[in-house]
Amino acid sequence: MMNILPLRADVRNSGRPRALCKPCMLASAAVAQPAVIALPLRSSLSALLVLSSIMVSALPAQARRYVFDQRRTEVTFTYKMLYATQRGRFTTVSGTLDFDEAAPEKSTITASIVAASLATGEPIVDSELKGSGFFSVDTSPVIAFKSLAVRAISASEAAVSGEITINGVTKPVTLNVLLVPHDDPALKYDVGARKFVATTRIQRSAFNMTKYQSLVDDDVDLHIAAILRPL
CATH class of the missing domain: 1.20.5 (Single alpha-helices involved in coiled-coils or other helix-helix interfaces)
Incomplete structure (x- = not known):
């Protein structure tokens, strides 16, 4: 119903x-x-x-992260001994670059160098430089850099201020950085990779590297040529 x-x-x-x-x-x-x-x-x-x-x-646009290509990144140093220029290099380098192309001043960089990877081509010199009078690689195995500020000078140049730690001592330092154009031959087959060259000068005495002061100049010039790959 x-x-x-x-x-x-x-x-x-x-x-x-x-x-x-x-x-x-x-x-x-x-x-x-x-x-x-x-x-x-x-x-x-x-x-x-x-x-x-x-x-x-x-x-905001986010920075893109790059990592050092260890096989193709070169860190060299030069100094004078009795008016003759001496050269050396570090063969093990790692680090990252967070690069903001729209706002380069927001970019950051960190780098680590294995101190024991120092090489001059002369075993006696290598042993001396790795010892306690210079880099003290047994007690200070890593040379480290981290940026604190970036000041753009032009579209391809910047002054990167930061801190560098050598021989267990941390000091302020400024790197003069040149960003290499994409058409550089070194980047021909690396899609998205970047290259930069950085230079600076330090005084070794500031890092307690005081051996042979009468023979070896205090100034040490650092040169970094880095290829970086995007993550």
Whole structure:
């Protein structure tokens, strides 16, 4: 038997109240409900999309991370001994560069050099430089650099201020950095790779490297030629 609900007034066809069956009312509600829900849902989705696009556009451009190509990064140093220029190099170097092309002053760089990788081509000189009068590689195995500030000089040049640790002593230092163009032959087959050359001068006495002061100059020039690959 069909369940008849209480009478209600329906004046669309007549002035007299009529009875409505329960299934009819349920069907009417089911048809009407989506229209009530759909409008707020569409409005919410639209607002969410607009808000998301605003948030994305407001995000700052992020720096891209590069790592040193150890096989093709070279760190060399020169100094004078009795007016003759002497040369050496470090063969094990690692580090990262977070480079923000749109805002180079926000870039950061860190580098680590294995002190025992020092090589001059002369075993006697190598042994002397690795000893306690110079780099003290047994007690200070790592030469480290980290940047603190970058000042752009031009589109390809920058002064990078930071701290360098040698022989267990940390001192401020400024690197003069040249960013090499993409068309450099060294980058021909390295898609996305970058190259930079950095130079600076330190005084070895500031790092407690004081042996043979009457024979070896205090100034030491550092030269870094680095190939970096994007992560």
